Amino acid sequence: MNYRLFSLIAALAALLPAGAGTPRITVDAGKSAGPVNPLVFGANIEAADDRGIFDRPLNAPINPHAVAQGEGTWDPAANRPHPNIVCKLREMRIGMMRYPGGCLAHNYNWKQAVGPLSERPDWKFGIDEYIRLCRALGAEPIITMTDYALPAEELPEHMAELVEYLNAPATPEHPWAMKRAK
Numbered sequence: 001m002n003y004r005l006f007s008l009i010a011a012l013a014a015l016l017p018a019g020a021g022t023p024r025i026t027v028d029a030g031k032s033a034g035p036v037n038p039l040v041f042g043a044n045i046e047a048a049d050d051r052g053i054f055d056r057p058l059n060a061p062i063n064p065h066a067v068a069q070g071e072g073t074w075d076p077a078a079n080r081p082h083p084n085i086v087c088k089l090r091e092m093r094i095g096m097m098r099y100p101g102g103c104l105a106h107n108y109n110w111k112q113a114v115g116p117l118s119e120r121p122d123w124k125f126g127i128d129e130y131i132r133l134c135r136a137l138g139a140e141p142i143i144t145m146t147d148y149a150l151p152a153e154e155l156p157e158h159m160a161e162l163v164e165y166l167n168a169p170a171t172p173e174h175p176w177a178m179k180r181a182k
Contacts, residue, residue, distance in 0.1 A: 043094045
């Protein structure tokens, strides 16, 4: 039995008056609870650097678990998502894509992963590539920010600048949006 379900049952049983009997939960598998939010079906690009994102021989069999973790999603030579991986992720109905994911997000600074590829030799897959991948999949992007990357007092501005980079009009009063447009 699922631990969380067991904990919920135990908590509900504790609320019953003494002598009320054994609590029962009945699941009717034939009854629909309604549509499932597509954002429940997500994937995670584990690495905030090139590891895993490019590591997939083009003719290798597609492992859905590895694909769901971002392996082989990006073709750095063509600077685009691998078409066969995009096809597989669409089959999996990925509703959202998180980047960077996992513990490696602690070392991630989005400012190092934007701008021309020639100016970021360690970040051939960054924010712009990630957004292009999400668009190719029809997936909602979820960007992970860490509180480890900078001193705490710098984090609000750091995050606000990312919002500017992603959303503001490319005008001189929005320098990060100007960088995006460039």
